[in-house]
Amino acid sequence: MTAQTVQQGELxxxxxxxVHVQLETETKIFCGxxxxxxxxxxxxxxxxxxxxxxxxxxxxxxxxxxxxxxxKAIDAEIPQETRFHRKNYYYPDLPKNFQITQYDEPIxxxxxxxxxxxxxxxxxxxxxxxxxxxxxxxxxxxxxxGIDSAEYTLIDYNRAGTPxxxxxxxxxxxxxxxxxxxxxxxxxxxxxLGVFDAERDGxxxxxxxxxxxxxxxxxxxxxxxxxxxxxxxxxxxxNISSHKGAEKALAYEETRQKxxxxxxxxxxxxxxxxxxxxxxxxxxxxxAEEKDYRYFExxxxxxxxxAHWREEIEIPELPRARRERFREEYALDEExxxxxxxxxxxxxxxxxxxxxxxxxxxxxxxxxxxxxxxxYRDMAITELEDRLDEVARLVELVATxxxxxxxxKEIVLRTMLDEGAAPDAIVEAEGLGKTDEGEVQxxxxxxxxxxxxxxxxxxxGDDGAINFLVGQVMQATGGSADPGTxxxxxxxxxxx
Amino acid sequence: xxxxxxxxxxxxxVASLARVALADDEVDRFTTQFExxxxxxxxxxxxxxxxxxxxxxxxLRPDEKRDSLSPEEALENAPETEEGRFKGPNVS
Ligand SMILES: [Zn+2]
Numbered sequence: 001m002t003a004q005t006v007q008q009g010e011l012x013x014x015x016x017x018x019v020h021v022q023l024e025t026e027t028k029i030f031c032g033x034x035x036x037x038x039x040x041x042x043x044x045x046x047x048x049x050x051x052x053x054x055x056x057x058x059x060x061x062x063x064x065x066x067x068x069x070x071x072k073a074i075d076a077e078i079p080q081e082t083r084f085h086r087k088n089y090y091y092p093d094l095p096k097n098f099q100i101t102q103y104d105e106p107i108x109x110x111x112x113x114x115x116x117x118x119x120x121x122x123x124x125x126x127x128x129x130x131x132x133x134x135x136x137x138x139x140x141x142x143x144x145x146g147i148d149s150a151e152y153t154l155i156d157y158n159r160a161g162t163p164x165x166x167x168x169x170x171x172x173x174x175x176x177x178x179x180x181x182x183x184x185x186x187x188x189x190x191x192x193l194g195v196f197d198a199e200r201d202g203x204x205x206x207x208x209x210x211x212x213x214x215x216x217x218x219x220x221x222x223x224x225x226x227x228x229x230x231x232x233x234x235x236x237x238x239n240i241s242s243h244k245g246a247e248k249a250l251a252y253e254e255t256r257q258k259x260x261x262x263x264x265x266x267x268x269x270x271x272x273x274x275x276x277x278x279x280x281x282x283x284x285x286x287x288a289e290e291k292d293y294r295y296f297e298x299x300x301x302x303x304x305x306x307a308h309w310r311e312e313i314e315i316p317e318l319p320r321a322r323r324e325r326f327r328e329e330y331a332l333d334e335e336x337x338x339x340x341x342x343x344x345x346x347x348x349x350x351x352x353x354x355x356x357x358x359x360x361x362x363x364x365x366x367x368x369x370x371x372x373x374x375x376y377r378d379m380a381i382t383e384l385e386d387r388l389d390e391v392a393r394l395v396e397l398v399a400t401x402x403x404x405x406x407x408x409k410e411i412v413l414r415t416m417l418d419e420g421a422a423p424d425a426i427v428e429a430e431g432l433g434k435t436d437e438g439e440v441q442x443x444x445x446x447x448x449x450x451x452x453x454x455x456x457x458x459x460x461g462d463d464g465a466i467n468f469l470v471g472q473v474m475q476a477t478g479g480s481a482d483p484g485t486x487x488x489x490x491x492x493x494x495x496x
Numbered sequence: 497x498x499x500x501x502x503x504x505x506x507x508x509x510v511a512s513l514a515r516v517a518l519a520d521d522e523v524d525r526f527t528t529q530f531e532x533x534x535x536x537x538x539x540x541x542x543x544x545x546x547x548x549x550x551x552x553x554x555x556l557r558p559d560e561k562r563d564s565l566s567p568e569e570a571l572e573n574a575p576e577t578e579e580g581r582f583k584g585p586n587v588s
Contacts, residue, residue, distance in 0.1 A: 060559050
């Protein structure tokens with residue numbers, strides 16, 4: 001937006017994010033308890049993550065490595081020295097009555113990540129990213145189960161101590177759609193780095209600050225001054241757990257604030273809770289101010305000096321770079337390139353196929369057929385991890401013309417996914433091997449002989465009649481003939 | 497700190513952060529006590545500051561699992577439990 005286009009009273013939405021992501025490590029950030037799924041509550045706990053007196057937290061090297069990888073991927077600076085702090089608050093999800101986090105010396109500073117919305121690319125500044133521990137999980141029991149009305153609280157500390165990275169952006173977003181695009185891009189980057197699993201329940205949690213400012217406050221580049229940003233009252237929206245949820249929650253909050261302003265009311269500066277099931281944000285009792293957290297250095301954990309790890313730790317080619325390379329190297333359009341790089345596993349699989357078969361055929365098979373069928377079944381490619389060679393074999397059967405593309409997709413791929421069978425076995429069992437040419441030719445001739453009406457219609461210029469005849473041949477050959485070839489053979493006969 | 501005397505308001509605020517309910521007479525008592533405690537800590541101002549041990553950085557452990565407590569051990573000291581979880585009062 002430029003100053004020239006600003007109209008009287010036009011409003012701009014300003015959003016900044018705090019994104020919490022769980023890091024994929026074997027063990028917790030400060031103790032050796034497993035971060036894996038537990039069968040029972042309070043099964044993965046020890047004196048450290050239960051906050052028992054005298055326990056000593058020791059930092060998990062893998063969590064620090066993951067943080068450095070993230071820093072490298074978002075072009076952030078890793079300072080010479082970084083340290084942990086205690087954030088004090090009394091809530092039963094924290095057994096110690098403080099959370100170990102990083103306050104004024106975070107492990108990543110001033111990075112950025114580019115978002116693409118409606119074809120336009122825009123860098124989003126990432127002010128900082130820091131390591132901290134996840135709290136435990138609470139259940140509010142009785143009295144209808146609401147937080148306020150519950151009779152008592154049950155606590156499971158299995159999650160307590162799972163490593164989290166909190167990523168804080170500048171207030172650079174101008175729409176909920178940009179937020180959604182950013183979160184999707186961030187998830188992709190984190191998955192490429194192998195430090196994050198989007199499928200895991202609760203692995204992404206977002207708090208968002210949203211305010212509405214007068215567009216007239218913007219300078220000629222559309223930038224808003226710090227004063228303009230700070231003078232507007234903002235709300236913090238909590239409890240967002242997906243990129244779709246973020247877009248919905250913030251669209252709601254944007255409308256709510258704009259309505260208030262247009263009716264001449266003041267937007268109250270407050271914390272609001274996103275109620276996903278009702279699709280609204282609701283006011284939360286005001287929470288503590290920053291000074292109330294009484295941050296101080298965590299004396300049990302000596303500082304980290306890991307700036308040099310940035311050069312030592314390798315990170316893979318990131319989604320954006322890979323997307324651009326795919327477009328050039330395999331001549332893919334933007335949509336296909338974007339689907340094929342949506343996760344590292346998909347991209348790796350595509351490259352394996354493209355090295356053996358026609359890259360276009362491979363692209364259709366991975367981006368459209370495979371991802372389409374997986375999506376329909378609400379499955380992720382990770383669930384097929386051990387069977388990708390079977391999918392490759394299926395593509396080979398199509399590439400070498402042994403079965404038709406239609407049968408490959410509609411029968412073989414679907415049976416593979418639904419029944420777990422291997423492609424060759426399905427082809428065999430269903431008799432899908434392509435019929436030899438003689439048989440197809442015989443079926444073509446038979447269809448012409450048996451359907452004089454259709455033949456007459458075709459001769460009179462009814463091109464639709466050919467489809468009827470193709471159908472007859474397909475039926476006679478049990479669907480194993482290639483419809484395109486049948487069409488050509490029929491026309492060759494009829495046009496003689 | 498002694499120049500900013502502890503007020504009744506400070507005591508009530510700290511109590512609310514700690515989720516402790518105080519009766520009015522307790523507020524008076526704690527106001528005096530806070531003051532005394534802060535005065536005692538003033539003594540620390542006289543201790544010369546010392547640099548921390550410079551070598552002690554990057555104390556890290558490998559990402560390897562260690563035995564956790566059993567759920568029974570974990571809950572051993574809990575005053576109340578239910579279905580393997582710690583049980584506490586309603587919080588909001
Ligand atoms: Zn533990």
